[in-house]
Amino acid sequence: MTDDVAALHVTDAQLAALAGVTPRRIRQLAEAGTLTRVARNRFLLGDAFAALVEEMAGGDKASELTAERVRKLRADASLAELELAKAKGEVSTIEDFEAVWNQACGIIRANMLQVPRRVVSSLIGETDEARFKQVLTDEITLALETAAEADFTPEDDETDE
Structure with a gap:
């Protein structure tokens, strides 16, 4: 049954209604390559829904933002360690x-x-x-x-x- 639903072909309007966005937004995502069309304004429900969930969760931008935050935290920690070493006289200019x-x-x-x-x-x-x-x-x-x-x-x- 699950495979049957995932294999359904849906229109941009139907997909928009399921996702709570406009049909225009669905077409924009298709043009951007986030959604893959199987025919003119038609999408495979399983693939399209998974792509929409990823997009709404922030997609690659969320993981990039997390990576940047981790990089900043590491840089701040390195800077704090360097300042401590300077204060202890363990490093020179x-x-x-x-x-x-x-x-x-x-x-x-x-x-x-x-x-x-x-x-x-x-x-x-x-x-x-x-x-x-x-x-x-x-x-x-x-x-x-x-x-x-x-x-x-x-x-x-x-x-x-």
């Missing part, structure tokens, strides 16, 4: 990171450029390749370890003003 990174690069560069000056006197006249490599390796290691132990702190903004 990009400017602070860049300043510290520039300091680190500057110290490494300065230390590495001092290696030749520090080793030149001990390597003059040196013919033993192993000793030459060992002295250079020791000095380079010292330069890098010194840079690694340096205290990097972002510069105060007051000096920039």
Whole structure:
């Protein structure tokens, strides 16, 4: 019996009367592709009624709106977590990171450029390749370890003003 009713062909006026809308609204929904015609101004009752229920419930717009609300809630939660991390001092600004990174690069560069000056006197006249490599390796290691132990702190903004 249910299959018989769902398979009935109804006109736009009959479908409008069942759904409580105007026949013009039924035709608009058919033109928009929400309802599928089986003949001129005729619809399959089961398919058309299911499509009308979905349309009246908000259709894709309702699920899109729900998805947007969830996205906004997640963004708000992420923002609140970021603000909390800032308040706890667990995050730094990009400017602070860049300043510290520039300091680190500057110290490494300065230390590495001092290696030749520090080793030149001990390597003059040196013919033993192993000793030459060992002295250079020791000095380079010292330069890098010194840079690694340096205290990097972002510069105060007051000096920039």
